[in-house]
Amino acid sequence: MKLDQSMKIGIVGLGLIGGSYAQGLTAEGFKVGAVDVRRESVDFALENGWISDGRSSVDKDYIGQFDLIVFALYPKTFIRWIENYQQYLKPGTILTDVTGVKSGVVETVQKMLRPDLEFIAAHPMAGRESSGVENARKEVFYGANYIVIPTEKNTPEAVELCEDLGRVLHFKNISVLTPEKHDEMIAFLSQLTHCIAVSLMTCREAGHLAEYSGDSFRDLTRIAKINDEMWSELFLLNKEQLLGQMDLFEQAFCKLRQYIQADDRDAIREMMRNSTRQRVLFDKKGD
């Protein structure tokens, strides 16, 4: 199955990411509908021409028309939605998602899913520090990373369709990972960084220092403005992986602290040179 403009695509959950999918897909010539419990979100997307139609409750006939559905919900809400409403979907419908954690989500959904439906997991690695459809914009995906997370239950056709979706939305790197590899990687690259930012921002009274701060503090705390409902759920769903990555970081931090305590300048410099070498691998243009 190929992604083509005759397909009707549904977005369930019109928040920052769902709204950006809607805008991006409509801009690329697809017919897009949406469901969100918040009436204002549906109206906002309609007024902006990001969807051709939408509902603020789950209407059997409405959701039965989609060929492809993107779930942009929090993980547990997504699972409950499938439990309650998969009965209304058209046979052959492909489902995908944007969930930031895959273990405990992909397996659960695939296990309960009707055999004539297929769920192929994806993770668009993009976001902003503000939430809600009002802050959505399709450019958030341009040049970002997109990961497809198939299991043995998926067909090559669905994997390809899911990759196409990433391409159409202008993601740059499209890669494939297992749920386990995905969650280990995300624990380090994304969840640990949010833990660090939150800890740095809350470890002391700092508001009076704002006028002195340079770019480094601003950069390290940009993500300290955080959606607590979503991130706390993601942290706990990926708890073991996250705790493991937090321990690795803390060990390195304590080692550096010991070097400083001991006035061991050579060891500090060696650690900094290693840091510089590692960071170069992450350079990208304009960085």
Added chain:
Amino acid sequence: MKLDQSMKIGIVGLGLIGGSYAQGLTAEGFKVGAVDVRRESVDFALENGWISDGRSSVDKDYIGQFDLIVFALYPKTFIRWIENYQQYLKPGTILTDVTGVKSGVVETVQKMLRPDLEFIAAHPMAGRESSGVENARKEVFYGANYIVIPTEKNTPEAVELCEDLGRVLHFKNISVLTPEKHDEMIAFLSQLTHCIAVSLMTCREAGHLAEYSGDSFRDLTRIAKINDEMWSELFLLNKEQLLGQMDLFEQAFCKLRQYIQADDRDAIREMMRNSTRQRVLFDKKGD
């Protein structure tokens, strides 16, 4: 004493910051000379028209002509320079600096200084991840913070001159702090953030993850590309303050780890909401 264009300004140390001072001051109509042991740095600044003259060794007559000298050297090199060469300076010359740590520097220099010279400390809070005069650019100061750090040995006139220097270079916030307050603030806002970035970048093998990384990891490790010679010296000069700030951070990080371990979602969310509230105080336009 007012900063005016009849003054001849000397820059000692033509690196990233010294070079940016030279470029910025020349662009504002001042006559600027420079001394740097690296001949290529002096030539580069001359060829770019950032200085009208320069030397690659300390020439008695040459350095005796300046009314104001900006020392853009590493702290210990700065102190040694004063020891060795202050004898050649013209009576009444005002000295200032750009050093990132003030305790152990300001007092030391002011104590040994000839009574007919005055040293007023300053800290331009700006930088880049690359060093050397070849990476200098005057725009690095635009909109950044500039701190003047007077002691009881300073005259109001020198403090004002030093503030003028910051204004001329287009810094946005110009403020005044004691050496102790400055170093405590810098330990938290700047040194701790560099410790975190270096620890994050070196805590595990990560190069193969570059293609998956989102903006958050890039933001948190931007400063992990670090000048090890300079920063190790700054860390150790400010050791006690830095260790104290590292401990505050580690306590917050461990607290968050405990909440996650205990599945205490309410406590995690409360910490995140506090983080969001604190971060708002640091917002600036376009952030």
